[in-house]
Amino acid sequence: MAARSRPRAGQVKEEVDEERSIWSQIRSDAKRVDALAARSNDITKKIVELSEQQNAAEARGDSPSPTIDAELEKYLRDNIRLTEEIQNLIESDSGNDLLKSLEILSALRDAHEPDPTSRSGSAGKSQRERTTKRKHTETLDDRDSIAAESPGPGGPSPKVSISTSASRLIGKAASRASSVPVVREPSVKVDDGGESADSTKAEKHKLQVDTEVLYRNKAKAAEGEGILCRVTSVIGEGKQRRYEIIDSDPDPPTPAQPYRASVNHLVAIPPITANSTLPDLPAKRHVLALYPGTTTFYKAEVVANWSAKNRKEKEGKGGEGKDGVAELFVRLRFEGEDEADREMSVERRFVLPDK
Structure with a gap:
C-alpha cells in the first residue's frame, strides 16, 4: 500500500525537544493549578461551616468561640496563599507562567508551519512514473493536525482545565488564557454526482469512530484527490465539531499520526x-x-x-x-x-x- 511519512517540515531535533519541554511544563503547571484549586475549594467549605457555627452561637446569645475564630483566621490565610500561588502559576511578573508558556509554544508552532506548496516532483504520464507517485503520496501537513497541537508522542494534548472556584479567584488572568486564535478551514462544496445531496449531507453528520473516510483537502493535496483514512475520535459539537483521523495504511514501522479535520473535508466510505x-x-x-x-x-x-x-x-x-x-x-x-x-x-x- 502507499507509504506515507508525516514529518513537520523545517524542524530540527533541538526545536522539537524545546516544544516538548515547554509542553511538559505547561501540563505540570496545569495539574498544579487544579490541585491548588481543589484545596482552595475544600478550605472555602470549611470557612463557611465555621462561620455558620459562630453565627448560630451569636444568635443563641452565646459568645463566639475563640478556638473557631483562630481556625477561621488560619483557613483564611491559607486560602489567600493558595490564591496567590494559583495566580503566579497562571500569570506572573517574571514571565515564567502558563500564559507566557502558551504564547511561546504557539509562536514556535506557527514558525514551523509547512509551505502548502507541493513538494513532490512533476507528474509524469508513464505507467512507471505514475506507479512511483502513487506509492509515495505527498504527506499531509494539516494546520489543524494534532501533531501541531501536541509535540509530545503521547497522543492528543489534554486541555488545561481550571475549576470554577479558581477561575473566580484569579479573575482576569483566567479570562486572558482563552484568547487563542483559531484558523478557520475553507469549506468544500459537495456535489452528489447522481446521488442525493441530502443523503450525502446526512452521511457526513453520521461520521462515527472507525468510519472509513476520504480525506479531501485541495489546499494540502499534492497528488491525487485525497487519501483513505479512518475516524478515531469525534471532538466538539455543532460547528466546532472536528474529527480525529489517521491514515488507513501508514508506512511501517512509523505509527499512524492523527490529524483533525472538519466535516467539509471528509466523505464517508460506505461499509x-x-x-x-x-x-x-x-x-x-x-x-x-x-x-x-x-x-x-x-x-x-x-x-x-x-x-x-x-x-x-x-x-x-x-x-x-x-x-x-x-x-x-x-x-x-x-x-x-x-x-x-x-x-x-x-x-x-x-x-x-x-x-
Missing part, C-alpha cells in the same frame, strides 16, 4: 455490507476512486454500466470478502494513464461521485 445496495453507475460517469494498491483516490471514468441487481448472480464467484459479504467491483479507467485501454477493477464502495 462493505453496503456494496450490493449502492446506486447504479452508468458508463462514462466521472468518479473518484481508490487506485488499486494504494490509499490514494484519483479521478476515473466508469468503463461499463455497473448495477448491483445485475451482479447478484456473480456474488460468491469472485471470492468472499470480510464478514462473508461478496465484494463487488467496478471497471474503471483512471485519468492520465498512457495506455488508453488500461482498465482496473475497484470495489464499489471505494468509487465515489466526483463533484
Whole structure:
C-alpha cells in the first residue's frame, strides 16, 4: 500500500525537544493549578461551616468561640496563599507562567508551519512514473493536525482545565488564557454526482469512530484527490465539531499520526455490507476512486454500466470478502494513464461521485 511519512517540515531535533519541554511544563503547571484549586475549594467549605457555627452561637446569645475564630483566621490565610500561588502559576511578573508558556509554544508552532506548496516532483504520464507517485503520496501537513497541537508522542494534548472556584479567584488572568486564535478551514462544496445531496449531507453528520473516510483537502493535496483514512475520535459539537483521523495504511514501522479535520473535508466510505445496495453507475460517469494498491483516490471514468441487481448472480464467484459479504467491483479507467485501454477493477464502495 502507499507509504506515507508525516514529518513537520523545517524542524530540527533541538526545536522539537524545546516544544516538548515547554509542553511538559505547561501540563505540570496545569495539574498544579487544579490541585491548588481543589484545596482552595475544600478550605472555602470549611470557612463557611465555621462561620455558620459562630453565627448560630451569636444568635443563641452565646459568645463566639475563640478556638473557631483562630481556625477561621488560619483557613483564611491559607486560602489567600493558595490564591496567590494559583495566580503566579497562571500569570506572573517574571514571565515564567502558563500564559507566557502558551504564547511561546504557539509562536514556535506557527514558525514551523509547512509551505502548502507541493513538494513532490512533476507528474509524469508513464505507467512507471505514475506507479512511483502513487506509492509515495505527498504527506499531509494539516494546520489543524494534532501533531501541531501536541509535540509530545503521547497522543492528543489534554486541555488545561481550571475549576470554577479558581477561575473566580484569579479573575482576569483566567479570562486572558482563552484568547487563542483559531484558523478557520475553507469549506468544500459537495456535489452528489447522481446521488442525493441530502443523503450525502446526512452521511457526513453520521461520521462515527472507525468510519472509513476520504480525506479531501485541495489546499494540502499534492497528488491525487485525497487519501483513505479512518475516524478515531469525534471532538466538539455543532460547528466546532472536528474529527480525529489517521491514515488507513501508514508506512511501517512509523505509527499512524492523527490529524483533525472538519466535516467539509471528509466523505464517508460506505461499509462493505453496503456494496450490493449502492446506486447504479452508468458508463462514462466521472468518479473518484481508490487506485488499486494504494490509499490514494484519483479521478476515473466508469468503463461499463455497473448495477448491483445485475451482479447478484456473480456474488460468491469472485471470492468472499470480510464478514462473508461478496465484494463487488467496478471497471474503471483512471485519468492520465498512457495506455488508453488500461482498465482496473475497484470495489464499489471505494468509487465515489466526483463533484
